[in-house]
Amino acid sequence: MKQRNIALVAHDNKKKELVDWAVAKAELMAEIGIFATGTTGRLIEDAMKRPVNRLLSGPLGGDQQIGAKIAEGEIDLLIFFWDPLEPQPHDPDIKALLRIAALYNIPVACNKASADYMIHSPLLHGDYVPDEPDFSDYTLRKTPIDK
């Protein structure tokens, strides 16, 4: 079975909630690779005592790196505890990450309840593979330069 990977990301006011959640669900994630933005990843690694693929910090491009991994087919689930009460300097990157997850048909959990549903899902632990989106209309579309 293909290696499953999840991405864990949290804004500062949500980091404790995500770290506590990840520790509580450690067993369910034992066989699953973890990617994370820089600061979230450091906290998760320390708390879970397991390796995490740490990318750049969110405001420095980490959200975009996670988005790129989604586009490359490396991420099966995005758990992103974004802060609904505080604007972020990199709001456009956050919107871009959520957009790319929607585009590539990746499940996204934005809070503990949805993360609980998804981490317990037999879809994540079995050999279910979601449909890959079909972009052929886009790659083959006619542009004004075509005759």
Ligand SMILES: O=C(CO)COP(=O)(O)O
């Ligand atoms: O800002 C983030 C997500 O938008 C998270 O970045 P850090 O994990 O580096 O704090």
